[in-house]
Amino acid sequence: MNSDLAISARGLVKVFNRGQTVRALDGFDLEVKKGTVTGLLGPNGSGKTTAVRILSTILSPDEGTAEIMGLDVVRQSDAVRRTIGLAGQYATVDENLTGRENIRMVAQLTHLTKAAARTKADELLERFKLTEAGDRPAKTYSGGMRRRLDLAASLVAEPPVLFLDEPTTGLDPQSRNDLWEIIEELVAGGTTVLLTTQYLEEADRLAQDIVVMEKGRVIAKGTPAELKAQLGTTVIEVSFASHELAERASLLLANLTPKAPIREGSLLELTVENGPKIAAEVLRTLDGAQVELLGLALREPSLDDVFLSLTGHRTEIKPEQDTAKGRRTRKAKTEEAAQ
Amino acid sequence: MTTNNVVAMEKLSAVERGLWVFRDMRVVTWRNLTASLRIPEAIFFSSLQPIMFVLLFRYVFAGSINVPNGGNYVNFLMPGIFVQTVCFGAVATAIGLSEDLAKGLIERFRALPMARSAVLAGRTTADLVRNVFVLFILTAVGLAVGFRMVNGVGNFLLGCIVMIIFAYTLSWGFAIIGLRAPNAETAQLMSFPILFPITFASGAFAPVSGMPGWLQWFAIHQPVGVVVAATRQLMCGDSVGPSPIGNPVFWTLIWSAIMLLGFSWLAVRSYRKVD
Numbered sequence: 001m002n003s004d005l006a007i008s009a010r011g012l013v014k015v016f017n018r019g020q021t022v023r024a025l026d027g028f029d030l031e032v033k034k035g036t037v038t039g040l041l042g043p044n045g046s047g048k049t050t051a052v053r054i055l056s057t058i059l060s061p062d063e064g065t066a067e068i069m070g071l072d073v074v075r076q077s078d079a080v081r082r083t084i085g086l087a088g089q090y091a092t093v094d095e096n097l098t099g100r101e102n103i104r105m106v107a108q109l110t111h112l113t114k115a116a117a118r119t120k121a122d123e124l125l126e127r128f129k130l131t132e133a134g135d136r137p138a139k140t141y142s143g144g145m146r147r148r149l150d151l152a153a154s155l156v157a158e159p160p161v162l163f164l165d166e167p168t169t170g171l172d173p174q175s176r177n178d179l180w181e182i183i184e185e186l187v188a189g190g191t192t193v194l195l196t197t198q199y200l201e202e203a204d205r206l207a208q209d210i211v212v213m214e215k216g217r218v219i220a221k222g223t224p225a226e227l228k229a230q231l232g233t234t235v236i237e238v239s240f241a242s243h244e245l246a247e248r249a250s251l252l253l254a255n256l257t258p259k260a261p262i263r264e265g266s267l268l269e270l271t272v273e274n275g276p277k278i279a280a281e282v283l284r285t286l287d288g289a290q291v292e293l294l295g296l297a298l299r300e301p302s303l304d305d306v307f308l309s310l311t312g313h314r315t316e317i318k319p320e321q322d323t324a325k326g327r328r329t330r331k332a333k334t335e336e337a338a339q
Numbered sequence: 340m341t342t343n344n345v346v347a348m349e350k351l352s353a354v355e356r357g358l359w360v361f362r363d364m365r366v367v368t369w370r371n372l373t374a375s376l377r378i379p380e381a382i383f384f385s386s387l388q389p390i391m392f393v394l395l396f397r398y399v400f401a402g403s404i405n406v407p408n409g410g411n412y413v414n415f416l417m418p419g420i421f422v423q424t425v426c427f428g429a430v431a432t433a434i435g436l437s438e439d440l441a442k443g444l445i446e447r448f449r450a451l452p453m454a455r456s457a458v459l460a461g462r463t464t465a466d467l468v469r470n471v472f473v474l475f476i477l478t479a480v481g482l483a484v485g486f487r488m489v490n491g492v493g494n495f496l497l498g499c500i501v502m503i504i505f506a507y508t509l510s511w512g513f514a515i516i517g518l519r520a521p522n523a524e525t526a527q528l529m530s531f532p533i534l535f536p537i538t539f540a541s542g543a544f545a546p547v548s549g550m551p552g553w554l555q556w557f558a559i560h561q562p563v564g565v566v567v568a569a570t571r572q573l574m575c576g577d578s579v580g581p582s583p584i585g586n587p588v589f590w591t592l593i594w595s596a597i598m599l600l601g602f603s604w605l606a607v608r609s610y611r612k613v614d
Contacts (some may be wrong), residue, residue, distance in 0.1 A: 016614065056450045059614055081452040092443040096374035108366045109453040111359065137377055153447075 011064035026216035039207030085154035089166035144175025234275030367461020407580025419543030425506035436517030498573035511602035
């Protein structure tokens, strides 16, 4: 395989059978270059987490192969486990143990010596600003602290490859920002990161490469800039007082742009090459037809727009899942997989 | 390939690997015990339940249960209560594993270069330690309500060891339930329909001679019946009647060996298949 690659996967298939058959992965391919951050983007149930679980040796694939730093995830799983770190949206810390005990446990199970585990725990607590809370049970931690602890524990072996499964889902903006800064530091230190996320903003900020998934497959990939360029350079948002007006305007404006305007409620979006010129035409057309508009704005396309144009629907972000406490039942998992 | 200082297990000799497996198991055992020490309420109430059993049977039923050879009912009862208690300890194995699965801790373990078997062995070993602790308390309570080690302290301790071995193998069986149940509550609910018949239809609380013939046969030969007989023989000799089966200690060890092999094989298989 190409020695520049930290992660490579070819034709991964994973089928779950939970009452009904779900093809969680359906021919999934991925290449991540060493020292880069790749964002795996997609709605709930698109197969992101299944992909990470296979790449981190938790699950074995039904079909296809995957390698981490040249090591096969099935045949050399032990070696892969020494090469990777995994931190998840479900913050897998033992809430009855203190932060320090959690890190020491993971360090010992990663086969560091007891003394090395002790030093490592102190060092990581310090680095993740958890020294003061280090001797308190993790159940007293806030959501952001749990995520930091989870991430700290995944770094005990200084793994060259790190998997972050929705690292900031359910966090408040401040904690999210803190975590982003930590991840950026790791990447600056040369760690390869595969990040799954539902937040387009997160992929946009952290990832050099983005892979968009839906229904277990890759439906698009490229740099954030490339993906946005597929769309056009500017989005014109026109808002109206009612759905009906927006609908009427949509028909009137259909000829102005190569892509049909997208209507969402009383909001109309046009993705165009030449923003200001088309915006002027929009105003003239609507004025001529005496359709009154509430507002008009020009903006850069976001990854959300990319997703919308690729799949025909927006990423379905459910802001308050039961993830705030870092728990999920296996029933919930099944439901996610079945979506 | 790896840039870190982690030991490469597959390059080690079998003996060194075995030592690492043992070390992993010890770390997981430590974790389970530490975690349960952090919930003193759980320890308190889980010890309270067997104490209630002792008091209820000692004072409510003692008068209506006839012990063979005119033996002392408290002496007859305590080995049964001991066995019932350590068997119910296996529920903790099912609940503990189920909770770890739900919290995602098992996922973390599975992505670490640790021994696969250590998660299960660490759980069952922690539950063994807990059983030893509960036996200490129960012994004290038993002595307070009139139990006497009529066959000597040595044989009493042997009886404890035999039932602890048996309970350990039963824990592996309940590990399978923990790994397959959809959540901890269900794991607990699934455990009781198994535990109640095998602990109550066992001669633990009343002599098997009072049961109908078909049930008597079951009570005598099923694993818990055999352990009750073995423990009672070691702790009381023949003072509360002869064992309904010859060589109960031998049969306990046979049952334990069969259960350990079968259950651990199935449990490891379930562990690998968890998704």
